Amino acid sequence: MKPTTTLGFALIGLLHKGPLSGYDLRKVFQSTPMGHYSSSPGAIYPALRRLEEQGLLSGSVDRGQSLRPRKTFRPTRRGTEALRAWLAQPVTRDDVVFDLDVLLLRFAFMGNLSGAEETRRFLQSLVRELEGYVGELELQLETLPAGPTLHGRLALECGIESHRAHIRWARRALRKFKAQ
Amino acid sequence: MKPTTTLGFALIGLLHKGPLSGYDLRKVFQSTPMGHYSSSPGAIYPALRRLEEQGLLSGSVDRGQSLRPRKTFRPTRRGTEALRAWLAQPVTRDDVVFDLDVLLLRFAFMGNLSGAEETRRFLQSLVRELEGYVGELELQLETLPAGPTLHGRLALECGIESHRAHIRWARRALRKFKAQ
DNA sequence: AAAAACATGTAAGCTGTTACATGATTGG
């Protein structure tokens, strides 16, 4: 069984709010900040077909008083389980460095599928890994040759500040989930 | 002529600090925050070959007292021009939404190839586009259904705060380039 | 009635990933 791609999980996750067609899903990707995940038909339709073949989605064709059939998808139980397992994965250093946006997608989907307990664990480990990476970046900044690298130094500072902003956000989010 | 990929520009840009071999370049990608751009040999070696075929890089084989030949690359004049043109592109909304990391890569390379004037223009348009996008996100936040979407709302806030951090950084960087 | 937008898809091509192959150095 091939591993599911990020786009695949994004599709399964969106379908937990109700059955949608491929076209509907494309519109979601085009009109929301989730747009990172490819709204092109050549990506979405094949992905839906793969997920259906793997038994993670089930598609059904409506013929509601229209000549044009409309195929909508919903997650199967196995699809839900696969998504849940994906959400429950530990947050790694590599996630923080290379796939911070994917981590945020995971967080967004946890609202439907994970409890406050798991959300807290996620945010705590996210903060931990972010802090570790910021430490790495700060070390790089210190050991940077001082000379003609103003642009390089600034770019590095940008990365540090951006990750610090994520740390602040995660801490604040954590407080909201502890409050409950 | 095929358009050059981001990885291609990253390679050309790095080679402006001195000729390097494919292996050297891989190490740079592995050991610095530029690591986003694929350090895998199956990406880098074919990319170097393409760039050489297109006349943007020239490779030369050293046989310095060693049996093992070592092929190093340096940008050609056309390669430098291609990079310069890439750096001079206007900052678009789509860049800010989908390729913020690429914008930072461009900024880092501007240190070698662009003057303070162009750097200022870049940062100014970056701030403008970032502010526009933050406005979009804030609007989305206001019009978000209030109900059961705590996670979704928080994820959106994360995006807003992250982009605001970039705005603050760009403003600060701009001051440094105005000072000079 | 014609044009535009809706809705669903397919095909070709290319880039990147993963895994493997191969020989040259260097360290213990």
Added chain:
DNA sequence: CCAATCATGTAACAGCTTACATGTTTTT
């Protein structure tokens, strides 16, 4: 001297992008 690492690649494969194809509603 043997193993690990250096250094340079290649091959198979999969997914995404762009462009195209096709028929259906809706708008003008």
